[in-house]
Amino acid sequence: MNSYIRKNLVLLITLAVIIALFMAAAQNMDPKDFVITLLRGLSVGALTFLVASGFSLIFGLLDILNLAHGTLFMIGAYIGWTVYVRPDTFVDLLTPFALVSSGFALRDVYPLLAARIRLGLRMKWILPWALLLVSILLFGFILPRYPIANWNLDNYAQSPVTYSFMADQGTRLPPPVVAFDKISPFLAISGLLLASLLGTFGLSLFGDNVQQTPRISWRNYAGFTLLLIIALVGFLFNDALTQFLIGLSTGWLFFIAVLVATLGGAGLGALMEATLIRPLYSRPIYQLMLTLGLSAIGIEMVRAIWGQPEFTMPKPDFFNGSGAGCPATTFSGWWVNHCSTILLLDGRVRVYNEIFIPLVGLVVLIAVWILLQRTRLGMTIRAGVQDREMVEALGINVQRVFTLVFALGVGLAALGGVLAAPSMGLSNAMGESLLLNALIALAIGGLTSYPGAALGSMLVGLIQQFIIKYGQIGIPIPFTDIIFKPTPPLVPASTVLLMVIILLILPNGLLGKKE
């Protein structure tokens, strides 16, 4: 115990100072204000944590600073919105998406196929480009003709803003009817499948070291088969699925939206790692530029698809009750009426924003902790952070672990995005501020430390919310009559200040390891 204190002296002092600051803050505040501010801080902290933990996992294992992480957070929010507000669009998109990505699921099989084909030097150079070109042409021909029920950015009455507003009022606009009239369904489906297979096979031929895989089993085909099944089900039961989703209660629909956004984010992450980042492992600067570029591309794409105006995502009814019995005073009262707010120490607390989001953050924190500490995958990740080469020398496919971790990290960010959407609203810029928050949180907590990410995120969220609150009520400076009111620009500055102070005392962050 004694030696523990001595070893972690600086950390303990830092924590004590921070706790003392918060206690002092509580002195000048109404208890109800304090509780609300605390919960708001935890809510921002939870969202920050979802971005920061994924970022830190990816950086720890792959040494990649994924600057696109904030954008992926935003994309998660937009995916979730689409599933939640426009289930018909989501169902229409299932088939083409599954088909386009099906080719990537076969990447373990391609080297074997490539080894069978003997080519001359010139053909070896031409073939990948030719395959890629054919694939792009096919995609370019089919995708614009593929019928997808969509909103219309140019027509305000059919824009995402209007759809969100109507959904919030409890009515759904009748979805526009679309049908295969520009292209035959058979041609569309087989064409997309062919284009995906040719394109991904072409991609796998780039680079000269095509390595042989000795064992091919049914597992190598499992992902491909699954995607084909999804595509077929999405195509054959399109109407039934749409009706089913629209008929669901908003609570379940929201749950599905969260699930789809998280899995979609994870899939996007895996795709990003496998196609774009993997060729650049030995070039860190290029990776940095790549993720920065992807971030800009992602924002522009979101702008093109969902438009520039901000809009909201309606809260599910589960958290949005009002009328008799609201705001609830007890938890059981809340459970009966599903009030949007609950009274804690006479303060009105928004249940979704200030209780649900921190709870999800806590659940994710524990779940990922268990994954890291108690599973073989977690063991491999912890080992790989230290020494990739040795993990590989034990006969473990580190590449696959890399892809999984990238998918996990991006999935966590996307989960954060879709959770944030009903409380923050959707905007093209929502990811950037969160990424900045997350980077500061990681600097405070320790860049590759998982508990550090949690602690740092919590501190960042709390400090920001307390500063905002003091902007309203002011801080009386001791021994003077001055009441100091922090202005809004001080909100980001305060966290940066905390970061600077902590880094001066502890260069590796609160829980970072000394290198």
Add this chain to the structure above:
Amino acid sequence: MEYILDVHNIHTFIGQYHILQGADVRVTKGSITALLGRNGAGKTTTLKSILGLTPPREGKVIFENREVQGMRSFDIAGMGIGFVPEHRAIFRDLSVEENLKLAERRTGDYARKHDFIFDLFPDLKRLITLPGTSLSGGQQQMLAIARSLVADNHLLLIDEPSEGLAPIIIEHMMSAIRLLSKESTVVLVEQNFHVASQLAEYYVIIEEGRSVKEGQMKDLINDKTTIHRYLGAA
């Protein structure tokens, strides 16, 4: 003569440096073969080239009658090669037991090899819950060797097992290696000629990235001129 491993004329580059310039290593099944040579001669790179960690650009690596050069490292290791690297590479964030469990290639490997490993290194048994950081150099070396024994490896590549260890621990390590060589073939990189000469039956001398001499250890021990020329005063 049956060779479990036949490294034939490999050339390996690290960055722009041409480290191995035609190394040949033949390893007889069931034997201990020592790679000898001065610092920087390319012994460690030879081991890493076998595993594909530094893939050779030219030449062949034949393990159990299969060409493995160009395959991915984890696939090569998965065919039954264990690796004990120079600086042991114990995973600090993992406990001793997790270090061993991570080396499983099929579920249950650790349980199957449990008795064999702890008969060989009884000291490890009481350290099992400790984190990898808290081990001494000798304990780390034992763990690194034990880790290479968890999976069914027919060939062990052991790099500098005696480096930085006290004489009494070196004795212990040598008897352990002798015991485990009854189960699998061993390729040893060893600076300490005294250790190498007592353990190995065969030797290969590597000089400036080329294998310059090979044969039986018992002949080398009496060949003072060769020892002096390639290994310095030993």
